[in-house]
Amino acid sequence: MSWLKRLITKTYNMGEYSLGEALKEFLNRSRIRGDIQALEIDAAWENIMGKTVARYTDKLHIIGDKLFVYTSVAPLKHELVYQREKIIERVNEALGSKVIKEVIVK
Secondary structure, three states, X not given: OHHHHHHHHHHHHHOOOOHHHHHHHHHHHOOOHHHHHHXXXXXXXXXXXXHHXXXXXXXXXXEOOEEEEEOOOHHHHHXXXXXXXXXXXXXXXXXXXXOOOEEEEX
């Protein structure tokens, strides 16, 4: 009977959530969360870092709380390494929460 009680409780609690809240909860528990956040960062990357940096950034990837920034331009790599803390602040501000704690430039 305890499984039935849990099912009823879950069904009852589902009525208390909006669709947006349910999706947000799903994403918080899902493994695709990092990919979706990477897409959000990718969409805002030009506004966060500027046109030149965005143009020469090859790829953005999130694993856990780490943002991986890939570029083949050596001077840009050095500049991004130098500005890691500022990148963390700007990205977290753009996402609206403290998602990124470390930036790794490759």
